[in-house]
Amino acid sequence: MSQQRSERPAGSDSRPARSAAGLSADGSPGHGLPERGAPASELPDLPEATVARLPEYLRALHVLADGGGDVVSSEELAQAAGVNSAKLRKDLSYLRSNGTRGVGYDVGQLIDKIEHVLGLNQHRAVALVGVGNLGQALAGYGGFGSRGFHIAALFDADPTRVGDRIAGLSVRHIDELAEVVATEHIAIAVIATPAHAAQAVADALVDCGVTSILNFAPCVLSVPENVDVRKVDLAIELQILSFHEHRKSTLTALPEAIS
Amino acid sequence: MSQQRSERPAGSDSRPARSAAGLSADGSPGHGLPERGAPASELPDLPEATVARLPEYLRALHVLADGGGDVVSSEELAQAAGVNSAKLRKDLSYLRSNGTRGVGYDVGQLIDKIEHVLGLNQHRAVALVGVGNLGQALAGYGGFGSRGFHIAALFDADPTRVGDRIAGLSVRHIDELAEVVATEHIAIAVIATPAHAAQAVADALVDCGVTSILNFAPCVLSVPENVDVRKVDLAIELQILSFHEHRKSTLTALPEAIS
DNA sequence: AGGCGCTCGTGAACGCGTGCACAAATCGTG
DNA sequence: CACGATTTGTGCACGCGTTCACGAGCGCCT
Ligand SMILES: NC(=O)c1ccc[n+]([C@@H]2O[C@H](COP(=O)([O-])OP(=O)(O)OC[C@H]3O[C@@H](n4cnc5c(N)ncnc54)[C@H](O)[C@@H]3O)[C@@H](O)[C@H]2O)c1
Ligand SMILES: NC(=O)c1ccc[n+]([C@@H]2O[C@H](COP(=O)([O-])OP(=O)(O)OC[C@H]3O[C@@H](n4cnc5c(N)ncnc54)[C@H](O)[C@@H]3O)[C@@H](O)[C@H]2O)c1
Numbered sequence: 001m002s003q004q005r006s007e008r009p010a011g012s013d014s015r016p017a018r019s020a021a022g023l024s025a026d027g028s029p030g031h032g033l034p035e036r037g038a039p040a041s042e043l044p045d046l047p048e049a050t051v052a053r054l055p056e057y058l059r060a061l062h063v064l065a066d067g068g069g070d071v072v073s074s075e076e077l078a079q080a081a082g083v084n085s086a087k088l089r090k091d092l093s094y095l096r097s098n099g100t101r102g103v104g105y106d107v108g109q110l111i112d113k114i115e116h117v118l119g120l121n122q123h124r125a126v127a128l129v130g131v132g133n134l135g136q137a138l139a140g141y142g143g144f145g146s147r148g149f150h151i152a153a154l155f156d157a158d159p160t161r162v163g164d165r166i167a168g169l170s171v172r173h174i175d176e177l178a179e180v181v182a183t184e185h186i187a188i189a190v191i192a193t194p195a196h197a198a199q200a201v202a203d204a205l206v207d208c209g210v211t212s213i214l215n216f217a218p219c220v221l222s223v224p225e226n227v228d229v230r231k232v233d234l235a236i237e238l239q240i241l242s243f244h245e246h247r248k249s250t251l252t253a254l255p256e257a258i259s
Numbered sequence: 260m261s262q263q264r265s266e267r268p269a270g271s272d273s274r275p276a277r278s279a280a281g282l283s284a285d286g287s288p289g290h291g292l293p294e295r296g297a298p299a300s301e302l303p304d305l306p307e308a309t310v311a312r313l314p315e316y317l318r319a320l321h322v323l324a325d326g327g328g329d330v331v332s333s334e335e336l337a338q339a340a341g342v343n344s345a346k347l348r349k350d351l352s353y354l355r356s357n358g359t360r361g362v363g364y365d366v367g368q369l370i371d372k373i374e375h376v377l378g379l380n381q382h383r384a385v386a387l388v389g390v391g392n393l394g395q396a397l398a399g400y401g402g403f404g405s406r407g408f409h410i411a412a413l414f415d416a417d418p419t420r421v422g423d424r425i426a427g428l429s430v431r432h433i434d435e436l437a438e439v440v441a442t443e444h445i446a447i448a449v450i451a452t453p454a455h456a457a458q459a460v461a462d463a464l465v466d467c468g469v470t471s472i473l474n475f476a477p478c479v480l481s482v483p484e485n486v487d488v489r490k491v492d493l494a495i496e497l498q499i500l501s502f503h504e505h506r507k508s509t510l511t512a513l514p515e516a517i518s
Numbered sequence: 519a520g521g522c523g524c525t526c527g528t529g530a531a532c533g534c535g536t537g538c539a540c541a542a543a544t545c546g547t548g
Numbered sequence: 549c550a551c552g553a554t555t556t557g558t559g560c561a562c563g564c565g566t567t568c569a570c571g572a573g574c575g576c577c578t
Contacts, residue, residue: 047534047535048534049534049535049536050535051499051502052495052499054498054502055492055494055495055498055499056495058498059477059478059494059495060479073554073555073556074555074556075555080479081479082479084536084537086536086537086538086539086558087535087536087537089555089556089557089558090535090536090537090557090558092556092557093556093557093558097556097557099555099556099557100543100544100545100555100556101542101543101544101545101554101555101556101557102543102544102545102546102553102554102555102556103544103545103554103555103556104554104555104556105556117502117505118498118501118502118505119501119502119504119505119506119508120498120501124497124501124504126497133396133399133400134396134400136396137392137393137395137396138493140392141392141393141493143477143494144493144494144497147494147497147498148494148497148498148501149494149497149501187504188497188500188501188504211504211507212500212501212503212504213500214493214496214497214500218318218402219318220319220339220340220341226507228500228503228504230496230499230500232491232493232496233314234397234400234403234473234491235314235318235402235403235406235407235408236311236314236315236318237473237489237491238383238385238403238406238407238408238447238473239313239314239317239377239379239406239407240310240311240314240489241447241471241472241473241487241489242377242378242379242383242407242408242447242471243310243313243376243377243378244310244471244487245378245383245446245447245470245471245487246376246377246378247378248470248485249378306564306565307564308564308565308566309565332524332525332526333525333526334525343566343567345528345566345567345568345569346565346566346567348525348526348527348528349527349528349565349566349567351526351527352526352527352528356526356527358525358526358527359525359526359573359574359575360524360525360526360527360572360573360574360575361523361524361525361526361573361574361575361576362524362525362526362574362575363524363525363526364526
């Protein structure tokens with residue numbers, strides 16, 4: 001178990017490990033507005049850190065839009081999203097942003113723009129593999145629809161689970177993966193199986209043409225270069241918190257640190 | 260709902276936003292082995308990026324230990340953890356690591372060291388607030404014990420849920436929070452309530468003395484400076500994947516990128 | 519004992535990300 | 549029409565994080 005494939009050990013903490021797939025011909029070291037990319041209205045190669053923040057802005061914008069606001073200043077939006085306002089403005093500037101100086105950003109327009117950049121215009125179909133403890137919670141979660149996704153299919157290897165209906169979907173056997181992925185046009189999958197099964201599931205997903213994987217199993221997945229993997233490991237998050245907790249307690253132990 | 264507190268908008272993507280709490284008196288720009296910190300055997304102020312990777316190393320080490328290995332080279336361990344070997348060695352060097360040149364690292368010793376640094380020697384007690392869809396999955400998850408934690412108490416505001424028994428624990432009313440946190444010595448809590456309740460829950464937790472929070476609700480929490488918040492937002496992860504998916508499809512759309 | 523091969527530890531260089539600070543642009547008003 | 553208030557867009561510098569490359573130490577074999 002837990003055998004490493006030879007291809008690539010994806011799944012670093014942050015970015016989904018996209019190695020340059022042939023491009024990056026532009027050798028300019030410039031920081032301002034990289035000009036490579038599709039000619040006209042296409043995204044000019046956003047920094048990963050920016051990409052990771054756009055969803056946060058989008059969430060905050062939806063809250064503002066529901067509140068009736070139609071324009072936001074960078075300061076307001078930044079506070080709502082929990083970031084620095086300068087950072088926010090720089091991030092939005094990568095989107096050829098259409099903020100108005102002296103006024104702010106048009107909320108609706110900005111939502112559209114970010115959703116377009118993130119590719120959320122069409123609701124993306126997501127497959128969920130492993131309908132156990134966690135998988136059932138995810139399948140039953142109603143919050144994805146408003147964020148641009150819908151769970152299109154559930155899979156499990158346990159024959160006693162196959163056929164169960166959860167949130168309007170029936171659980172299908174993992175053998176049907178290829179067929180369903182094709183007919184439902186699924187490009188993104190979630191792995192919620194035990195760790196010992198995760199690599200095999202990932203391999204099967206990749207074989208079916210899935211190119212993005214969100215992995216809940218506590219293990220490293222090896223996938224081909226064109227496949228993105230992001231992982232969520234609960235225990236790791238807790239352990240990071242534990243470190244800071246530990247550090248706090250040893251810090252308060254010393255009475256005076258400043259001489 | 261979703262009112263912002265004035266204190267501090269914690270919950271950036273990665274690091275738990277620990278602003279310097281008075282120290283950092285050492286003005287040296289040096290990168291090698293910062294020498295501030297407790298005098299003898301204490302942690303020399305690890306970089307956040309390193310802290311975030313230590314749990315990954317720990318997991319890989321446990322797998323190796325179960326496999327019977329007693330020494331690992333940095334190359335092996337790095338591959339098992341999905342990182343660069345130079346990065347691994349630098350990370351471990353911050354722990355005053357006791358690797359042996361020409362041989363490698365002693366697996367057991369390294370496990371002990373990392374667990375000590377992360378403060379995992381004592382099993383830390385964790386409180387879980389919000390025993391809904393997701394909360395039940397977390398409460399029923401058996402994998403925390405081996406990672407240094409145990410769920411010590413469950414809380415919910417819904418009176419019909421209070422009293423339910425899940426995984427050997429009975430759900431208690433949120434009003435009992437202060438009492439239980441004190442008696443169980445809880446310093447870390449998980450929020451799995453709807454977003455509109457999360458800030459109020461966080462406030463209550465902070466009032467009880469909880470200083471680390473893992474937040475599953477899709478919202479920004481404001482907490483005092485000495486409290487660490489990490490968030491896990493499923494939809495954000497999917498949206499980041501969606502971006503790369505979108506990018507892939509627009510890339511393959513152009514037939515030839517290289518002139 | 520001496521040499522040889524192996525692996526750790528780390529100095530140094532590079533690139534990315536962040537935040538300050540300011541110029542440019544827009545709106546409202548008299 | 550001119551001016552001031554306001555807010556965006558961004559040049560620039562700094563610090564953190566990553567990676568290469570190599571010296572330093574350790575064990576083994578002869
Ligand atoms: N439950 C949690 O709160 C939690 C927390 C952190 C991490 N995780 C991780 O998430 C994963 C799932 O956790 P869980 O509690 O739901 O486990 P679980 O055992 O309840 O569910 C796993 C499901 O995967 C199915 N499965 C096994 N092999 C499969 C295969 N080859 N193909 C398809 N399906 C397969 C099983 O039949 C089962 O239904 C685990 O890796 C766990 O470590 C869970
Ligand atoms: N279920 C998922 O897979 C999933 C995925 C992504 C994000 N989330 C987020 O996780 C959170 C929980 O999701 P869920 O599906 O379990 O929701 P849920 O509605 O099933 O459960 C929420 C629980 O919190 C309790 N609660 C409400 N207010 C409370 C309060 N003030 N104090 C204590 N308890 C309170 C409710 O009684 C309920 O039991 C939500 O914020 C959701 O957006 C869930």
